[in-house]
Amino acid sequence: MKNHPHSRRGSVLLMTMILVGILALSIVSYYQNLIPKFRGGYQGAAWHEALHGAEAGADYALRQLNIWAGTTTDPNSYPWTTNSWSYTNGSYTVNGERALDSSQLPVLGGQSNVRVTRITADVYARENFGTVPTLNPWFRIRSTARADLPGKLVSSDSRDLQLRRMKLNAKNGTGGADPNVTRTVEIIARPRYTFSRAIVTVTSLNLGNSSNWRVDSFDSQDTTKSNTGTIAGGIYPGSGSAKVQANGSIASAQTNPVSTPYGPLISGNGAVVLGNVQTNGGDDPSTTAFENVSGSSGMDQTRITSDFNEDIITPTAPSWAWWTYQGAAPGVYVTGPKAAPTRYAIAGNLGSFNVTAPAAGVTGYIEIIVTGSLSTGNGGSAGITIPPNVYASIWVNGDIDFGNGEINANASSSRVAANLTVYGVSTAANASFSASGNATQVLALNAPNYTASLNGTVDTTGAFVVKSFSISGGGNGGFHYDEALGKSGLIAGWDVASNFEDTRIDL
């Protein structure tokens, strides 16, 4: 009989334990349901990190191409092999696919152990247009990267699995669990030619302050976008012509101080610019105004951006093993065939000169190195004559002054910018390019270390890459970009023509 009270107390304990057990099971069930949802956040973060890895791999390959562009002019002779790239199929070695050795693949690390697992590059297409196609390659770069995932085979939502395509059940080489997520990015890299814009400056860019002064474009190789000129190509059709194009883009690589990042980097001075206007930063993203450009009333506001970020490579004079002539500036300049152009090594300064045209139907080539300055002086006879069937390249180690002369612009000249390329190779701090008065110049100028100053109603056709650019006055002059310059020539680097994340690739 004494056991009865004890028995009743025992049932209370049992009930309590059952209640606690039910509560505990509820909590366990809850957390089992909830924790995967929390884990979804981690998985999402790893998915993002994998994209960073894939893009880093693509950037690595693109950077490699840009380095080679600065050292080798021929894109078909880039040093792939010595940089740990090898063909994935030895039977296809002309345009075939190369893969970067696994020992060279970038490792980003971090909590998710992000790393690039594969980078390949092949020739996607070759430039095949114009009368003499360059057949320069467009490279296709594919980069895959992975990030580790938490070690449980669960995901919060099937929709997440569909988007993120996680490999939750993956095994490593030893059979151990290796859950991970991968992402693959494919970019097509196209050549960026030195003269892909009207004016590119390393530092300041100040446009003409005349309301008539303008930057526009035309295409000397397209009869619908130019007026009849010479056998070399068409000429600028005039500012009122319907043939005038709106691709006279300008860009400045100058940056603002870190302490004051927003402010003008290009002074438009009200000049008309029919083209893109790009700076390297300077625009406050929190405002709708374009702080990066002042005096922009003559510009299309929708074409102003702050995303210019390209390497500008300073040219150097070629090193010749032989030459046609060496000494002070001669009186006659002749040409040779493309495979063997005439080579003039001018000791000292060079003034106005005329190149003798080869026979009709023959295209002549001439290369000139000037150890001093190139100064054509002023007056009626000042200038440079490049006949329509001649291509001239000039490397100048001193200042360049075209006075008020006609540079490749008189009646005997080609009047096409591609026929006269001038390289400023001086490394002096005050190297300069100048022209004045009513000078007319038709050329492509690559002088990233030269301060370009125009004064008066100078009219320029072609393209400039200079340290800085400014024009005082402007009058009825202008700058007319020849779009043909942007389609061939020396490769200054590689641009991304397209970027596509391959979200359907088999895992």
Place this chain on the structure above:
Amino acid sequence: MTAWCNRRFQRGITLVETMFAMTVGVIVLGIFTYAGVGITRSLSATERYIIGIANENRLMDYVAADLRRAVRVSILSGGTSTILKNSGSTDYSITETTILVLGIPDYYGSNTPDNLRGSTFKTSRYPRTTLNTNATYNGSANPLLNGVVPWVDAQTVVGTKRVTRFAPSTAGTGEIQVRYYRAVRSLSDPTMCYFRAEYPSGSSTASSVVEIAERIQDNLSTTTLLISARNNGLVFQLQSSFTPTYRRSGATSAATNGVLEVSARNPRRD
């Protein structure tokens, strides 16, 4: 003594004791029930909150992945299409009638879903093995022009820039259209969801429609998706907000606000 004891232990409880015990019991049960309901509501709310956050993230991740590769971006509202480049202070909220429309490259060999390994649905139009061996790409006398995509099919000109043309010049625009919008799941299921629909080039019939977020608007919460653009359509801001409504009064709690900045990787074609 034993008899007295037995009688004492066998004695019944009084009405007062019964009432007291019942009162205490009811109070205890009430407390347990109240706590249980509260805990259940709290747990449910927490779960909904996490689902809401996951919805937010998934929504923005889906749109961001497509924006990165987009070549056209516009808002379709009431039959009017507005190119999205510089939206200023306007944020477009994606709804049943305000639809985000993206043009992305027509990159794959096929856009008809096919989960078979190596299917054309999963591979580029121009995989390296095809370029290496297919006669279409290997008929040139110049070896440099073999094993590559023909120039006319490889590129197109946008402004002065030549950019990649992903589909052959004979295959339409070279783009497919992706639409993001809000709608009920089906005629029989009024659950409000966000969807991603893919339309092949030149087609008004979706080749795939994927539900990317569910329960985005009910009596417990609201999830929204907003988009704005700047820098001439090179930079987009996505915002997704989750607003819980857990109070008995129906008042909303403070909303979460996920923000994602996306940089378009391709030149715009619009």
